[in-house]
Amino acid sequence: MQQKLHLVMGGRVKDPTGLEFVDLNDMDIVGVFPNMATAKDAWKSAAQRTVDDAEMKYVIVHLHRLLDPENNEV
Numbered sequence: 598m599q600q601k602l603h604l605v606m607g608g609r610v611k612d613p614t615g616l617e618f619v620d621l622n623d624m625d626i627v628g629v630f631p632n633m634a635t636a637k638d639a640w641k642s643a644a645q646r647t648v649d650d651a652e653m654k655y656v657i658v659h660l661h662r663l664l665d666p667e668n669n670e671v
Contacts, residue, residue, distance in 0.1 A: 603636035604629050607643055607655030
């Protein structure tokens, strides 16, 4: 069974409705988490710290999907 790793990261975006980050060198890498529940908690915490800044966006990246694209389970 494959471990379901999730990366939580964020940064300033060009457009709040998109995912094009302005400066990849200035990304906030929150961490890698072993399941969606802990990743979601970390994402929520990071996003709430910057709630007043519309240009800051945090996302969850499903690393396990990148490592095994043929098996796209959540």
